[in-house]
Amino acid sequence: MIGFQPYETFQLLIETGGVERANTLLVAACDAYARRARPLAAEAEQFEALAKRLFPTAAPTARTKAAGILASAQHLTPSLEILIYENLGTGLIPHLERAQTLSEDVLLRLIDKGNADVIAAVARRPDLSNTTLARLFPINSRKVYRALAGNTAISPRGAYLTALTRSAEMDHDVAAILARREDFDAALLTPMFFDLPEEGRINVLRAHARRNLPQTPMMRTFEEVSVATDEFTGALMKLYSENRRPKITRLLTQITGLDEMRCAEIAHDTSGAALFVVLRAFGCTSYDGLKVLIHATSHDADRSKTLASFARLFEDVSVSAMVYVMSVWRGDAHVSELTRPEYMRFTEPSRRTPEAKPTQRGGTVGDQALEALDRLRSIRKAG
Numbered sequence: 001m002i003g004f005q006p007y008e009t010f011q012l013l014i015e016t017g018g019v020e021r022a023n024t025l026l027v028a029a030c031d032a033y034a035r036r037a038r039p040l041a042a043e044a045e046q047f048e049a050l051a052k053r054l055f056p057t058a059a060p061t062a063r064t065k066a067a068g069i070l071a072s073a074q075h076l077t078p079s080l081e082i083l084i085y086e087n088l089g090t091g092l093i094p095h096l097e098r099a100q101t102l103s104e105d106v107l108l109r110l111i112d113k114g115n116a117d118v119i120a121a122v123a124r125r126p127d128l129s130n131t132t133l134a135r136l137f138p139i140n141s142r143k144v145y146r147a148l149a150g151n152t153a154i155s156p157r158g159a160y161l162t163a164l165t166r167s168a169e170m171d172h173d174v175a176a177i178l179a180r181r182e183d184f185d186a187a188l189l190t191p192m193f194f195d196l197p198e199e200g201r202i203n204v205l206r207a208h209a210r211r212n213l214p215q216t217p218m219m220r221t222f223e224e225v226s227v228a229t230d231e232f233t234g235a236l237m238k239l240y241s242e243n244r245r246p247k248i249t250r251l252l253t254q255i256t257g258l259d260e261m262r263c264a265e266i267a268h269d270t271s272g273a274a275l276f277v278v279l280r281a282f283g284c285t286s287y288d289g290l291k292v293l294i295h296a297t298s299h300d301a302d303r304s305k306t307l308a309s310f311a312r313l314f315e316d317v318s319v320s321a322m323v324y325v326m327s328v329w330r331g332d333a334h335v336s337e338l339t340r341p342e343y344m345r346f347t348e349p350s351r352r353t354p355e356a357k358p359t360q361r362g363g364t365v366g367d368q369a370l371e372a373l374d375r376l377r378s379i380r381k382a383g
Helices: 007-035 041-057 060-070 078-087 089-098 104-112 116-123 130-136 142-150 158-170 172-179 186-195 198-207 217-224 229-241 245-256 260-267 273-281 286-296 304-316 319-330 335-339 353-382
Strands: none
Touching: 007 041, 007 060, 041 060, 041 078, 060 078, 060 089, 078 089, 078 104, 089 116, 104 116, 104 130, 116 130, 116 142, 142 158, 142 172, 158 172, 158 186, 172 186, 172 198, 186 198, 186 273, 186 319, 186 335, 198 273, 198 304, 217 319, 229 245, 229 286, 245 260, 245 273, 260 273, 273 286, 273 304, 273 319, 286 304
């Protein structure tokens, strides 16, 4: 058989040779089989019987080494695949992530074993069938859902979209991963807005641009209330420049109807994304809103790109959209409505178009933001 003595000889050696000889035989047999380009059916059957006998007999280190060698074989039966994954040890997860093809039967068996790290490695594979996915999504594990959220081969639609969104509500890491995906509607992460990093918050705001949104009672209230923009932005700029954030919290509580804890988060949000929602909801334009954001946001790094992004958002995001976001924060609206056809995004994000249009349109606005920032810095230095 494949260059060795007949199977009966191997069996005799196993019975009389002890563990050391079993180790040598196992490694040698696996190496010979892995080198075989296309073994005959009889050879595969004999080797499978031999491997099933040798693997339990050999020492753990030999089993791991032999399994690693056998994993490189081109033609493996499901039984041999199971032997490999049961004996790979710490090399199992890297192999699951590197292997080009794995049988569905093996993946399902690995899932049934219940090891969260192994199941997460399975969930990261790009070739998962619907049967395998149906077995993965009911698993209550953060590791597994983080892997599923980061797997761009899984289209977030239907039941999968619902499951991922619910998982994002319970795990901030899942929410952050989904916020970075171009094929995921980041507007569904509005309830988790304050748990997202700055980039994720900006993506949530962009997801509300140029789309129909459900009507909420808060929208009618904002239509009836007339806000003196100059006085409003002036008061905020003064309070931010004096770092009187508790006072800002009380002011936001009075004018937004949000609870004090949420308003405190907005007042202390140095990224500016949460404050943008309030400013735009009250009708602030880019000129007035940027002046407030310049005072409110962090100055530890160059904020030019961030301010330019906010400038574009003031143009792209409507007032009613940000009122809707505040309604979700208050619990008056549910983002699950956004999955209905009339409220979904009109166009999916493109990898080329968003880079061309915002650059062309946002250059002037970005320059205005930078000029405003320079003027304010000059005023501060003069003062």
